[in-house]
Amino acid sequence: VTRRPSDTRDRILAAALELFAERGFHGTAVPDIARTAGVGAGSLYRHFEGKEALVNEVFRQCKRELLARVFAEGWPEGAPFRVRFHLMWSRWMGFARDNPVAMAFLELHHHQPYLDDDSRALEDTIERMVAEHVSEAQASQVLADVPADVLVALVHGSLIGLVRASRHGRVTLTDALVAETEERVWAAVRR
Amino acid sequence: VTRRPSDTRDRILAAALELFAERGFHGTAVPDIARTAGVGAGSLYRHFEGKEALVNEVFRQCKRELLARVFAEGWPEGAPFRVRFHLMWSRWMGFARDNPVAMAFLELHHHQPYLDDDSRALEDTIERMVAEHVSEAQASQVLADVPADVLVALVHGSLIGLVRASRHGRVTLTDALVAETEERVWAAVRR
Amino acid sequence: VTRRPSDTRDRILAAALELFAERGFHGTAVPDIARTAGVGAGSLYRHFEGKEALVNEVFRQCKRELLARVFAEGWPEGAPFRVRFHLMWSRWMGFARDNPVAMAFLELHHHQPYLDDDSRALEDTIERMVAEHVSEAQASQVLADVPADVLVALVHGSLIGLVRASRHGRVTLTDALVAETEERVWAAVRR
Amino acid sequence: VTRRPSDTRDRILAAALELFAERGFHGTAVPDIARTAGVGAGSLYRHFEGKEALVNEVFRQCKRELLARVFAEGWPEGAPFRVRFHLMWSRWMGFARDNPVAMAFLELHHHQPYLDDDSRALEDTIERMVAEHVSEAQASQVLADVPADVLVALVHGSLIGLVRASRHGRVTLTDALVAETEERVWAAVRR
DNA sequence: AATGAATGAGCCTTCATTCAT
DNA sequence: AATGAATGAAGGCTCATTCAT
Numbered sequence: 139v140t141r142r143p144s145d146t147r148d149r150i151l152a153a154a155l156e157l158f159a160e161r162g163f164h165g166t167a168v169p170d171i172a173r174t175a176g177v178g179a180g181s182l183y184r185h186f187e188g189k190e191a192l193v194n195e196v197f198r199q200c201k202r203e204l205l206a207r208v209f210a211e212g213w214p215e216g217a218p219f220r221v222r223f224h225l226m227w228s229r230w231m232g233f234a235r236d237n238p239v240a241m242a243f244l245e246l247h248h249h250q251p252y253l254d255d256d257s258r259a260l261e262d263t264i265e266r267m268v269a270e271h272v273s274e275a276q277a278s279q280v281l282a283d284v285p286a287d288v289l290v291a292l293v294h295g296s297l298i299g300l301v302r303a304s305r306h307g308r309v310t311l312t313d314a315l316v317a318e319t320e321e322r323v324w325a326a327v328r329r
Numbered sequence: 330v331t332r333r334p335s336d337t338r339d340r341i342l343a344a345a346l347e348l349f350a351e352r353g354f355h356g357t358a359v360p361d362i363a364r365t366a367g368v369g370a371g372s373l374y375r376h377f378e379g380k381e382a383l384v385n386e387v388f389r390q391c392k393r394e395l396l397a398r399v400f401a402e403g404w405p406e407g408a409p410f411r412v413r414f415h416l417m418w419s420r421w422m423g424f425a426r427d428n429p430v431a432m433a434f435l436e437l438h439h440h441q442p443y444l445d446d447d448s449r450a451l452e453d454t455i456e457r458m459v460a461e462h463v464s465e466a467q468a469s470q471v472l473a474d475v476p477a478d479v480l481v482a483l484v485h486g487s488l489i490g491l492v493r494a495s496r497h498g499r500v501t502l503t504d505a506l507v508a509e510t511e512e513r514v515w516a517a518v519r520r
Numbered sequence: 521v522t523r524r525p526s527d528t529r530d531r532i533l534a535a536a537l538e539l540f541a542e543r544g545f546h547g548t549a550v551p552d553i554a555r556t557a558g559v560g561a562g563s564l565y566r567h568f569e570g571k572e573a574l575v576n577e578v579f580r581q582c583k584r585e586l587l588a589r590v591f592a593e594g595w596p597e598g599a600p601f602r603v604r605f606h607l608m609w610s611r612w613m614g615f616a617r618d619n620p621v622a623m624a625f626l627e628l629h630h631h632q633p634y635l636d637d638d639s640r641a642l643e644d645t646i647e648r649m650v651a652e653h654v655s656e657a658q659a660s661q662v663l664a665d666v667p668a669d670v671l672v673a674l675v676h677g678s679l680i681g682l683v684r685a686s687r688h689g690r691v692t693l694t695d696a697l698v699a700e701t702e703e704r705v706w707a708a709v710r711r
Numbered sequence: 712v713t714r715r716p717s718d719t720r721d722r723i724l725a726a727a728l729e730l731f732a733e734r735g736f737h738g739t740a741v742p743d744i745a746r747t748a749g750v751g752a753g754s755l756y757r758h759f760e761g762k763e764a765l766v767n768e769v770f771r772q773c774k775r776e777l778l779a780r781v782f783a784e785g786w787p788e789g790a791p792f793r794v795r796f797h798l799m800w801s802r803w804m805g806f807a808r809d810n811p812v813a814m815a816f817l818e819l820h821h822h823q824p825y826l827d828d829d830s831r832a833l834e835d836t837i838e839r840m841v842a843e844h845v846s847e848a849q850a851s852q853v854l855a856d857v858p859a860d861v862l863v864a865l866v867h868g869s870l871i872g873l874v875r876a877s878r879h880g881r882v883t884l885t886d887a888l889v890a891e892t893e894e895r896v897w898a899a900v901r902r
Numbered sequence: 903a904a905t906g907a908a909t910g911a912g913c914c915t916t917c918a919t920t921c922a923t
Numbered sequence: 924a925a926t927g928a929a930t931g932a933a934g935g936c937t938c939a940t941t942c943a944t
Contacts, residue, residue: 146925161442164355168918169927178926180920189918249497251352284509287499291490292513299486300479306440308478318475322483326517337908359935369909374936376907528929543824546737550914560930565915567928631879633734666891669881670873674895677872681864688822690860700857704865708899719904741939742906751905753941762939 147185149175155196159243163193163252194257197247200240201260207233209267219275220324226271227297227320234301235311241301265290282329289327296323338376340366346387350434354384354443385448388438391431392451398424400458410466411515417462418488418511425492426502432492456481473520480518487514529567531557537578541625545575545634576639579629582622583642589615591649601657602706608653609679609702616683617693623683647672664711671709678705720758722748728769732816736766736825767830770820773813774833780806782840792848793897799844800870800893807874808884814874838863855902862900869896 153175157166168189172179186192208229214221234241247253249261272286281289300319303309344366348357359380363370377383399420405412425432438444440452463477472480491510494500535557539548550571554561568574590611596603616623629635631643654668663671682701685691726748730739741762745752759765781802787794807814820826822834845859854862873892876882 162353162355164353167916169916172927179918180927181925183919184924282513284506284513285500287494288491288506288510291494291500292487292510293490295486295488295490295493296483296517297486298490299482299484302486303478303482309476309482315475315479319479319483322473322475322517326487326513358933360933370935371910371937372908380935544735544737546735549912551912561914562916562931563929571914664895666888666895667882669876670888670892673872673876673882674869674892675872677868677870677875678865678899679868681866681868681871682861684868685860685864691858691864697857697861701861701865704855704857704899708869708895740937742937745906752939753906754904756940757903 146175146177146181149177150182150185150192151196151199153177154192155200155243156239158193158196159239159246162246163189163250190252190254193247193252194254196243197253197257198260200237200244201257201264203237203240204230204233204244205260205264219271219278219280222271223324224320226268227293227323228316230297231300231311231316231319234297234304238301238305242305245298245302279329281327292326293323296326337366337368337372340368341373341376341383342387342390344368345383346391346434347430349384349387350430350437353437354380354441381443381445384438384443385445387434388444388448389451391428391435392448392455394428394431395421395424395435396451396455410462410469410471413462414466414515415511417459418484418514419507421488422491422502422507422510425488425495429492429496433496436489436493470520472518483517484514487517528557528559528563531559532564532567532574533578533581535559536574537582537625538621540575540578541621541628544628545571545632572634572636575629575634576636578625579635579639580642582619582626583639583646585619585622586612586615586626587642587646601653601660601662604653605657605706606702608650609675609705610698612679613682613693613698613701616679616686620683620687624687627680627684661711663709674708675705678708719748719750719754722750723755723758723765724769724772726750727765728773728816729812731766731769732812732819735819736762736823763825763827766820766825767827769816770826770830771833773810773817774830774837776810776813777803777806777817778833778837792844792851792853795844796897797893799841800866800896801889803870804873804884804889804892807870807877811874811878815878818871818875852902854900865899866896869899 150171153171154166157171157174160166168182169179171192172182175182182192186195208226213225253261268290269286272281272289275281276283276286276289296319300309300311304311309315341362344362345357348362348365351357359373360370362383363373366373373383377386399417404416444452459481460477463472463480466472467474467477467480487510491500491502495502500506532553535553536548539553539556542548550564551561553574554564557564564574568577590608595607635643650672651668654663654671657663658665658668658671678701682691682693686693691697723744726744727739730744730747733739741755742752744765745755748755755765759768781799786798826834841863842859845854845862848854849856849859849862869892873882873884877884882888
């Protein structure tokens with residue numbers, strides 16, 4: 139059956155996201171992706187150069203979506219850092235709640251050797267954006283006087299910890315919890 | 330060549346730890362492990378039932394070492410929670426600094442489907458130990474009044490975040506940093 | 521290269537029959553089967569679940585062909601036993617002459633532990649059919665009054681003995697010889 | 712532990728006979744033989760050149776024992792053929808009854824490619840002895856006037872058929888049955 | 903003479919990729 | 924554009940054999 143152009147491509151991307159998130163890159167077989175996508179094994183190679191190109195595409199799509207969600211829509215560039223921190227935390231958590239599979243995928247494929255230059259560039263972009271905000275806030279003496287990367291590690295680590303706990307069903311990411319944890323993490327990083 | 334008894338086994342375990350930590354379970358080939366260990370491919374199967382049994386053995390060994398380091402030697406069972414928190418944080422961080430490869434391995438193989446019952450039981454043991462301390466501290470109104478699992482996620486996540494940052498060379502785990510971060514994380518979880 | 525549908529499967533079956541008959545199950549390597557079939561080693565696994573499933577398929581195919589040859593075409597169910605004995609002997613011998621490889625295969629794989637339930641069921645079917653004829657003939661006092669299984673063993677053993685001798689080139693299965701041996705074996709089992 | 716010289720060798724031969732008879736040559740692992748013999752894997756290579764030399768030794772031992780049983784003790788060289796036929800049949804059957812494992816081994820390893828020249832020579836010796844008796848009997852017009860090999864095939868096949876049936880529990884080789892079947896097979900081959 | 907850990911060739915099988923249809 | 928049979932390199936594992944003790 140012939141489908142709407144790019145439908146095939148999207149089905150493959152969705153299936154790949156799901157399986158890679160669940161079993162990792164090396165643990166996922168290309169024929170399995172094709173089957174899950176409901177697509178012939180050969181079709182995959184018309185849309186992607188190979189398995190590596192496919193993970194990278196999925197990776198970039200997830201990262202871009204996350205980036206768009208956190209920073210793009212009405213991001214208050216000049217607002218006080220505390221306000222931006224609030225938006226960042228709540229939107230990031232919102233993304234995690236709405237896209238648990240994408241979040242699991244990103245966690246599992248962070249800094250892996252099969253990620254190509256484009257994917258790494260995208261990772262760097264995000265990290266640089268965060269780092270800039272933090273440095274600027276430290277200059278304004280809003281944040282604790284420790285290396286910026288330490289603060290980033292604390293915040294990002296806490297977020298990942300919560301997301302993982304939610305994936306294992308030990309925590310539920312309600313609005314109240316997101317707000318509460320924001321306060322706690324803020325307490326860890328403020329001056 | 331014959332070696333001193335159990336040397337072979339240890340060499341295999343060391344090589345497996347290294348490669349699994351670097352490339353993951355499915356990304357590591359058994360012949361590569363053997364070659365890294367400087368051992369014939371078949372020797373692996375005299376000491377372990379297979380690749381899966383091998384990861385599990387490595388996993389358990391790492392977990393046990395971590396457990397021993399954090400809780401075993403002179404653990405002050407009755408001391409105030411803040412004291413125990415200090416020990417836990419500094420020892421755990423010390424383990425991470427001394428065994429970065431083991432730490433990376435544990436991070437990568439957390440809750441994977443090829444872990445067997447024994448490995449899972451060991452994971453549970455550690456989680457339960459931590460959870461007990463936290464619950465007890467909450468009962469004494471030392472810790473914030475949020476679900477215990479949330480506090481655990483914040484602390485564990487922060488620790489992992491720092492370790493990962495140190496692995497990427499963005500942070501150096503000096504004694505001062507360990508002490509400083511302990512204070513910050515404590516600020517996030519205390520009442 | 522792509523072939524006409526199911527050609528690959530048939531080529532594999534033919535090669536497997538040949539090699540299994542010559543070297544036995546454990547003595548035959550899957551890559552050898554593939555090479556003999558003029559097919560990639562992986563193709564075997566698209567058509568059969570594995571080496572064991574393959575022997576079983578070959579086994580069943582041989583048994584079914586033998587069964588069809590001996591009993592199916594115009595088998596005179598009500599005729600006197602001597603007539604049926606004649607048909608059975610001559611057709612079975614005919615099968616052996618026309619399919620010496622299949623016959624060797626069946627001889628070698630009789631009652632082996634890697635045969636599955638379906639294959640065993642087929643073996644039983646044939647044995648039961650033979651046993652029924654014999655019992656009925658004994659009831660009519662045509663056959664000697666010894667356990668039916670003894671008569672079956674004498675006839676089947678004689679047949680196998682002749683087939684094996686013909687395989688070793690010590691005997692040639694001419695029509696005259698088939699007729700002659702039928703008389704001799706009949707002399708052994710008649711009342 | 713050190714054993715009586717040649718005890719080790721005998722234990723290995725016994726274990727090899729048992730396993731080879733059960734699983735065939737290629738289906739039997741050398742370490743299994745050693746374990747069954749209660750002997751170190753290396754010891755096997757002090758007594759036999761390798762796996763092939765071992766099967767051949769077992770083969771020859773079985774054949775020699777059979778030969779001794781049938782022809783050696785008080786064989787009446789000049790007696791009428793019917794008498795010799797009686798002795799041959801009953802002694803051969805006796806051997807099968809007393810050494811079912813050896814019999815199964817011989818059946819399974821008949822004419823296999825890993826048998827060496829010595830083993831083949833031994834097979835030929837027996838066949839030649841039988842053939843000589845038969846030819847001589849045919850010259851005296853005691854036996855049917857068909858190629859000697861046909862008669863041999865009928866007798867040997869019947870014997871194998873009965874032995875196999877007894878192994879599968881469908882027949883019991885009592886003295887009465889041996890006598891009865893001797894008469895029937897004789898009926899098949901006599902003039 | 904006996905042992906059994908060590909070895910590596912070779913086995914069965916999987917899977918990323920190709921290509922005729 | 925889509926398919927899926929075919930491929931063969933590579934993976935996990937076994938086992939006949941060796942050799943230091």
